Amino acid sequence: QVQLVESGGGLLQAGGSLRLSCLASRVTFRTIAMAWFRQAPGKEREFVAAINWNGGGTYYADSVKARFTCSRDNAKNTVYLQMNSLKPEDTAVYYCAARSIPYAVSTYRSRDYDYWGQGTQVTVSS
Numbered sequence: 001q002v003q004l005v006e007s008g009g010g011l012l013q014a015g016g017s018l019r020l021s022c023l024a025s026r027v028t029f030r031t032i033a034m035a036w037f038r039q040a041p042g043k044e045r046e047f048v049a050a051i052n053w054n055g056g057g058t059y060y061a062d063s064v065k066a067r068f069t070c071s072r073d074n075a076k077n078t079v080y081l082q083m084n085s086l087k088p089e090d091t092a093v094y095y096c097a098a099r100s101i102p103y104a105v106s107t108y109r110s111r112d113y114d115y116w117g118q119g120t121q122v123t124v125s126s
Contacts (some may be wrong), residue, residue: 001026002024002025002026002027002098002100002114002115003024003025003026004022004023004024004096004097004098004115004116004117004118005022005023005025005117005118006020006021006022006094006095006096006117006118006119006120007020007021007022007023007120008020008021008120009094009120009121009122010121010122010123011123011125012086012123012124012125013124013125013126014086014087014088014124014125014126015085015086016086016124017082017083017084017085017086018083018086018122019080019081019082019083020036020080020081020083020094020096020120020122021078021079021080022034022036022078022079022080022081022096022117023076023077023078024077024078024079024098025077027077027098027115028102029074029077030053030074031053031102031103032053032098032099032100032101032102032104033050033051033052033053033057033098033099033104033105033106033107034050034051034070034072034079034096034097034098034099034106035047035048035049035050035051035096035097035098035106035107035108035113036048036049036050036070036079036081036094036095036096036097037094037095037097037110038090038092038093038094038095038122039092039093039095039119040089040091040092040093043092045095045110046061047061047108047109047110048060048061048064048068048081048094049061049064049068049069049070049081050070050106050107050108051070051071051072051079051106052105052106053102053103053104055071055072055074057105057106058070058071058106059106059108061108063089064083064090067083067084067085067086068081068082068083068084069081069082069084070082079096081094081096083122086122086124087124088124088125088126089124090122090124091122091123091124092121092122093119093120093121093122094119094120094121094122095116095117095118095119096116096117097110097113097115097116097117098113098114098115098116099112099113099114100114100115
């Protein structure tokens with residue numbers, strides 16, 4: 001069974017930065033697209049960022065564009081989300097997700113992702 005383990009969440013003040021990591025195991029990581037989603041209390045899960053299997057094709061939700069950067073290191077089976085200029089509205093549980101189809105493109109649709117991590121909490125105070 002594929003495992004995705006997020007880390008790097010925390011509590012910080014507005015304007016700060018965090019880098020989330022997601023380590024994948026039991027999967028041929030270099031062939032699969034990855035994404036980040038988040039869910040705030042009382043809200044539906046929403047797309048944040050996605051990246052293709054080869055590190056290209058990154059794109060972002062409008063709400064995080066120019067502040068967040070998604071990248072991956074296929075040698076380390078890890079995808080990252082660098083978050084800068086954090087705002088209180090970025091407070092959420094952040095999940096990484098993986099597609100199961102090799103070489104499929106990244107998408108913004110949660111239903112396209114078959115594997116999910118347990119999430120890591122990010123709390124931004126004003």
